[in-house]
Amino acid sequence: QQAVIGVTGLGVMGRNLARNFARHGYTVAAHNRTNTKTKALIEEFGHEGEFLPAETPEAFVASLARPRKMVIMVQAGAATDAVIDEFAPLLEPGDILIDGGNAHFADTRRREAALRERGIHFVGVGISGGEQGALDGPSIMPGGSPEAYESLGPILEDIAAKVDGVPCCTYVGPDGAGHFVKMVHNGIEYADMQLIAEAYDLLRKASGMTPGEIAETFRTWNEGRLGSYLIEITADVLSHVDRATGKPYVDVVLDQAEQKGTGRWTVQAALDLGVPVTGIAEAVFARSLSGHVDMRGAARQLAGPSGGGLDHSFADDVEQALYSSKVVAYAQGFNEIQAGSAQYGWNIDLGAMATIWRGGCIIRAKFLDRIREAYESDPNTPTLLTDARFAAEVGDAQNAWRDVAVTATKNGIPAPGFASSLAYYDGLRADRLPAALIQAQRDFFGAHTYRRTDRDGVYHTQWELPDRPETRTDA
């Protein structure tokens, strides 16, 4: 008997992914560098399906049906390269090597190109949903050759989460497309979490609500347009009381947020592509700021507002600010996917990405159906903010959004996500931006030239001369 698919790297994600395949009736080859993990998988979960445990890479590869399909589920970076180097020589042209880790899309592009030369299909797959998702059905974002997807796709779609019967998995595009989309997914996740955290902080500090009361508010919000996995788990966290101290659990957790790097990658890639992802960047920097214990300690003595005035009834305003800021963060993330797709020739279907994020993944939300519809009605929309429904909703919410930003500022409560999203909205909306002045400054000190509103051409003003003559430089 041969295996339909194999998994090497049976850590938190790999072992649940292997179980998911087995539960769906696929015979799964299982391998791990340290053999005890393979044994443990078979002992604990062998009854869930057909597993072919292998102690060596050779035995693992020999147990796979051709064309071989094997998933690598190890840490991104050096470990992934080491495993590829170990297994690729054992594979044959036509075989499919799948990287399910959180690889950087540039690494995936490099690996895909190198393996393509040897006739091996390398598929970089973004997988979201954490440990439980891997077992019960994750959101899966595969990138690679369409040919590889033809035989691999149906298996991945089978084990993915389903929403209204539609699998949360679809072909994303060539080489690094899948890992790029997964990266932006994580960036949006950072922004979403930051915005929810700001909403909590404002309700607590400016409204004087308790964590338990805020949990109730979040539960109500979860019934409406904000309905999502992240809002749901936030309500759960906020209603939890620490057993040891009897305090709200959120009060005993150290307030220094950690990160593994995918949010940072999203911002770095956006900088390279020239896409403003201010909401995601604020979220990455807010985590970073929280970790600067030395600066925070020293800054505690800095002056704060002399009483901003508490607002006891602004939960509804905060909902509007959260919703609007969330639209901005998602709009920015989708713009980054659009730009990456154009840059690397991936031809990514944006509506399809919203569709496969509706279930399985961390940012799953009702809201994604709206995004799918927005791209269905206009696949080339320059920004989700101008989609008729989003524009109307944010238009209705914007006064409350502004009030929340003012309350935060007056009370000295940091709300960088809300504030910068609002600035982005106003920046896009503005008739004229002070970028005109920046162009003039650039021309003044560096002769960088500028264009005029009233005629064609590129101009330079000789600022050093008393009458400041203007010359056309492109004529």
Ligand code: NDP
């Ligand atoms: P774990 O730490 O639980 O497992 C890591 C696995 O990698 C182990 O099986 C380990 O083998 C193996 N490994 C590490 N280095 C090597 C190497 N040099 N050669 C061979 N095997 C090696 O990691 P996770 O399962 O959490 O994560 C795996 C991947 O999935 C990562 O890329 C992660 O970013 C991604 N991911 C994780 C999610 C999560 O929620 N945890 C969600 C989505 C993606 P050994 O037992 O011998 O040490």
